[in-house]
Amino acid sequence: MVLREVESDFTILDLEWQALHGYSPIENIKTRFKSPISLLKKMEKRGISFNQEAIREGIRDIAGIRVVTSFIEDVYMMLEHLKTREDLHILEIKDYIKNPKPSGYQSLHVIVESKLILSDSVVWVPAEIQIRTLSMDFWASLEHKLQYKYKGMEEIPEADREILRNIAKSSFENDVQMSILRQRLLDE
Template sequence: MNSLQIEQLKIIRNEITRFMMKYKFALDEIETKIEILKEEFQALHDYTPIEHTKSRLKSPESIMKKLIRKGGDISLSSIEHNIKDIAGLRITCSFITDIYKISDMLQKQSDLTVLDVKDYIKNPKPNGYQSLHLLVQVPVFFSDRVEKVCVEVQIRTIAMDFWASLEHKIFYKYNKSVPESLLRELKKAADTANALDRQMEQLHHEVQAIKDSDSDDSLLEELKSIQINNRKYELPAGLLEVLTEDQ
């Protein structure tokens, strides 16, 4: 390989690196948003609807394979136009209602543009798959420009996530040629996971009702302090009196 070819390869490599980095930065932006929402909810409600998050970037090899399947031109602009899930974020919740809370909170972010919503909870896939998918555009601020980058956000319960992980492993093992009997068992498992989600949701509401019925005295003591970053702060009586008068 001569020096000209090496220089051309360097230029191409740098272009691909910049292209992939903008998706990485978009994930960083939205993960920061999720962390802020998580901490805010925990501080105000002593509860967070977000159990954990997991992000991923498609590899250049996976991107190329998908582009070829779609019949797109081999170019970075074609990749950007045809493939919308290069950057992906999965948010796992405890309860189904949490999924819609998080979706609402994200859709209210003024700098996010929601391009598409696919509700596989209200309308599960034939194989039993359930999840809520949001396709959003995230602004990424560079030194000389702002780019809007697509991120696919999947929001699901722990039970939905467990089922999806198991289903993926089975399909990978069988190279997507899964026996019909196993497909039926997978669908039954999806129905069972959904029933568990509904039952746990009901238990959650019952526990919350018991908590809400606690005595006023215990609630009053609890309201005299706040917790920020796992540290408890007692609220000064004078501050409480002044702010109460302003209400």
């Protein structure tokens, strides 16, 4: 339910933006729940005991939403929108766009709690919202597939990791150039 509500909210925002500005900032939205196997692996890696409260406190990305935008500015516009929502509490913001991971990965991660109204109570459910551009999504998707061949980034040879970092930098530069071009065309 939480994923549907947040996804619906982004869809409405996109439609509203289209109607008001003639422009759709969202390219696509994906939702997912972490698989039980993936959840157990993460719990084991972090030393989290198998009880509801420990899982709730220690793993905040069981529910995940990925919003892919056209331009970098759209990423931060989505963040500002999240800040206005009364049914969400923002717990943490990890800005891997301004501070890329050593691998070159870029995205904005927003850890939230979303209000879930049940028949007899209200529960705040944690979720991770990833917001990134098409270019960042392209890089992350392919890098993720390469990791499976090597079973982890640390197993990829250093020369190849450097190539991945350079591709990430090039992708980001493309994003910047597209934003500059967009602004120039809007100003004309």
